Amino acid sequence: MPQFAVDGAELTYDDEGPRDAGSAPLVFIHGWTADRHRWDHQMAHFAAHRRVIRLDLRGHGESSGSGARTIEVLARDVIALLDHLGVDRFVPVGHSMGGMTAQLLALAHPARVERLVLVNSIGRMTYSRSRGLLMAASTRVPFRLFVAANIQRAFAPGHPRQEIKEYIRASAATPREVVMTLYSAMRAFDVLHRVREIRVPTLMVHGYHDIQLPAHQMLRMAKDYQDAEIRILDAGHELPVEKPAELTAALDRFLARTPATPESPSRRPR
Template identity: 70%
Template sequence: MPQTEIAGAGLTFDDEGRRDGVPLVFIHGWTADRHRWDHQMAHFAPHRRVIRLDLRGHGESGGVPHAIGELAGDVRALLDQLAVDRFIPVGHSMGGMIAQALALAQPERIERMVLVDSISRMVYSRRRGLLMDLSRLAPFRLFVTANIHRAFAPGHPRAEIRRYARASAATPREVVMNGYRAMRAFDVLDRIGEIQAPVLLVHGYHDIQLPVPQMLRMAKGYPNAVVRIIGDAGHELPVENPAALSSAIDWFLTAGAPVR
């Protein structure tokens, strides 16, 4: 569990696996931590280098986030310290937004990219926007817990959902609300055509946080994108069906990459 100081925050990370080849860099989502990727770390580390971190203010990292670009800068600074030039970002939800910010800022460093349950522009229907605004008026822990419960597909074990809800509710209030505002402000939908690297979009069919139609709208903007939809998962695909996600990434890293 190494830790490094970046822009005034102590960031915790893991750097495992082989040192040859282009590493996978796993970036978790809002109110989560690097352990969302436990299955992928175990799956890929025997064959390639894998890096993950707790984002600023999350998990075992310090500091407070303010914008997606700032979080992308943290990831970039960590990779610079680790002497990583080219890499493959794998971002879940807010982590996918960070991955896109990385790709737009330094496209020459991106070998390819995987976006999991993520989008390029946060869009709410009028009804969903009203629900989100009302939920922000609820007690803080209820706001976080309600969002986590909505993130899982119907039928997912309740005990596991409660465990993730407790972990998310332990995230400091300022970190949670700043992260929420950062996601609402993030909008690169009109720029993703600049990203020429191959992109895999993996999405849970039952995702009601960032619904499939929003992801498909994004997919049309990418010059080299392929889509995988996992039928039995919601928004928390890395823990709802981790084997299916790892398999999709395996496919993309070998036979599944689009031709430029």
Template identity: 80%
Template sequence: MPQLAVDGAGMTYDDEGPHDGDGGVPLVFIHGWTADRHRWDHQMAHFADKRRVVRLDLRGHGESGGSARTIDELAGDVIALLDHLEIDRFIPVGHSMGGMIAQTLALAHPERIERLVLVNSISRMTYSRGRGLLMAASTLVPFKLFVAANIQRAFAPGHPREEVREYIRASSATPRDVVMTYYAAMRSFDVLDRVGEIRMPTLLVHGYYDIQLPVSQMLRMAKDYPDAVVRIVDAGHELPVEKPAELTSALDRFVTGQVGGVQLVG
């Protein structure tokens, strides 16, 4: 896999699909906390036949080294990669923490972003009592148990257990210092009062059963977006892998201008 050196560490990425621009503005997929670029396998396979698609392992995740301290730094990594690839305008597609990075990009570089897609993401971190207790317990329980509890909660009830276990194993490979540093970065992330500045068309896709970042929190920010489409899907927090076909379809229709209004998907 190709890598770009960022602060002395290699950042792994994929750059696929036609580079001639005929398929439209490139899509840039940004994964979430303790995940990696393979969360987007379904979407990459679908779009690579017709447009340029880029995805990356954020610092300290997947096959990328190093770490960062803030969401702003991670957004800077995305811009560094796109500059390296000579991509000017793009459509960021961010899941969870990746959605925070995407919003940061939209606010800092609006001239470069054609459309914005946020999947199971919010503009201000507000944890439920249960999530707060889980995070407080992070220093009292073995790290792998802490990660397992977070990932287990991320999936909607009834999701295949073996698949959940596979994602627990993958997430447990993320170094503890990276996990906790990025948790602090998410806790300090707050652009809720600025979402009205994000004036490009925006797709907000959220799982109805998301207890990590509840749908009510997404709707709180959605009302302030000047040009937003909301899709609610029968899934939990891990929408890209729980309902990949539904997400891909919603994304496909949005980037081609076929979607409008609030929609519910069963």
């Protein structure tokens, strides 16, 4: 796989599909403790007719490096890779922490982001005092137990147990420093007061059973977007692997639609 060196990290990425398709490349950004293969279904589908790029974020999957103490660092890595590949306009598709990264890209580079797709993602993590204390306490348990508990609860009830075990194993292989630092970075992430600045058409796809980042937090954010289309699917937090075909279909429909005008924004839950 090709790699790109940036600020002490070696980022592994895939760059597939026709370069002359006449549409902005899709850039898939995975979530916390995951890797670029979360997007296998979407890559296989879209690479047949447009350019698609995905990467392992620093410290994840086949990418090396640490030092990502904020989500901004991840966003800078993504834009550095796109500059290296000669990509100007693009469509970021981010899952969970990857969606946080995608929002920062839309805010920092509005002229380059053509559309935005957020999958199981929010603008700020909010929780009660008791939940906050529970989350803080969870970081004190053994590392593998901490990872297992978080990954287990990310899936909707009924997801195959063996698959969940494989995702737990892969997540636990992520360096502890990367996992814990970015866990804190997600808790500190907050662009809720700025999402009105994002004016590009935005698709928000969320799992009804998501207890990691509940759908009501996404809806709170969506009301301030200029042009937001919302889809709720029967899944948990891991939509790219729980409902891959349904997610791909939602992306297809969104990319094909004509953007709403600023005077008549689209915020239709479906």
